[in-house]
Amino acid sequence: MGTAVDTAKEVNGSSLSEKKLTVVFVLGGPGSGKGTQCANIVEHFGYTHLSAGDLLRAEIKSGSENGTMIQNMIKEGKIVPSEVTIKLLQRAMQENANDKFLIDGFPRNEENRAAFESVTGIVPEFVLFFDCSEEEMEKRLLGRNQGREDDNIDTIRKRFNVYMESSLPVIQYYDSKGKVRKIDAVKPVEEVFEAVKAVFIPSHEKTA
Numbered sequence: 001m002g003t004a005v006d007t008a009k010e011v012n013g014s015s016l017s018e019k020k021l022t023v024v025f026v027l028g029g030p031g032s033g034k035g036t037q038c039a040n041i042v043e044h045f046g047y048t049h050l051s052a053g054d055l056l057r058a059e060i061k062s063g064s065e066n067g068t069m070i071q072n073m074i075k076e077g078k079i080v081p082s083e084v085t086i087k088l089l090q091r092a093m094q095e096n097a098n099d100k101f102l103i104d105g106f107p108r109n110e111e112n113r114a115a116f117e118s119v120t121g122i123v124p125e126f127v128l129f130f131d132c133s134e135e136e137m138e139k140r141l142l143g144r145n146q147g148r149e150d151d152n153i154d155t156i157r158k159r160f161n162v163y164m165e166s167s168l169p170v171i172q173y174y175d176s177k178g179k180v181r182k183i184d185a186v187k188p189v190e191e192v193f194e195a196v197k198a199v200f201i202p203s204h205e206k207t208a
């Protein structure tokens, strides 16, 4: 029996490494508008959107053995161990014939980042970073109305702390590699998408 990493590599070896995948990480604080803009990017640029949070929430609903652990972590605003999240991302990429993926809300800490790179061998094309004030993010999360257990003020504060302490350093890491494309995300949805388009159009034309 191999280790979890070996297993993940075998899974990767079976199909993910056969095609050259383009992966863009979509990062930013909770409520910065990642999901909203990913829907626009899918429509205009033919990417498949994979939200780490959505995959984790689907795993809870499916009654998986990890469900209770994931649910507790989300309620506390904590980051689920990368082993769990990476498996869900790998499976979703394998099940989809597309070769261009937006991975939204991942990597959220150094552990997520390093494990994804070593397990899948995938390096992101670039990192789309939605830069938004905490005041605006809080307002949006409290008005989101999707019935999410973590969109309450107590959990929101915890998520902001985790974002500052664990997620921002990942963005800084990619920035030091020249990979970050920063977007002013405080503006209205349409204006934010204009800025997003300016990032995607050149790389889209290159691959077209």
Ligand SMILES: Nc1ncnc2c1ncn2[C@@H]1O[C@H](COP(=O)(O)OP(=O)(O)O)[C@@H](O)[C@H]1O
Pocket: 028, 029, 030, 031, 032, 033, 034, 035, 036, 037, 140, 141, 143, 144, 145, 185, 186, 187, 188, 189, 190, 192
């Ligand atoms: N640019 C924007 N201006 C105002 N509200 C927005 C904007 N972008 C998204 N929203 C709203 O804010 C909430 C959070 O957006 P969402 O895309 O779910 O964020 P994230 O995926 O980063 O958590 C949603 O209710 C969404 O409709």
Ligand SMILES: Nc1ccn([C@@H]2O[C@H](COP(=O)(O)OP(=O)(O)O)[C@@H](O)[C@H]2O)c(=O)n1
Pocket: 029, 030, 031, 034, 051, 052, 053, 054, 056, 073, 074, 075, 077, 078, 079, 080, 081, 085, 104, 105, 106, 107, 108, 112, 150, 159
């Ligand atoms: N890579 C990730 C992404 C999300 N999550 C969990 O899922 C929660 C919701 O993440 P999300 O990306 O759906 O939502 P936002 O916090 O960005 O609004 C996070 O607060 C974490 O508890 C995680 O553990 N690991």
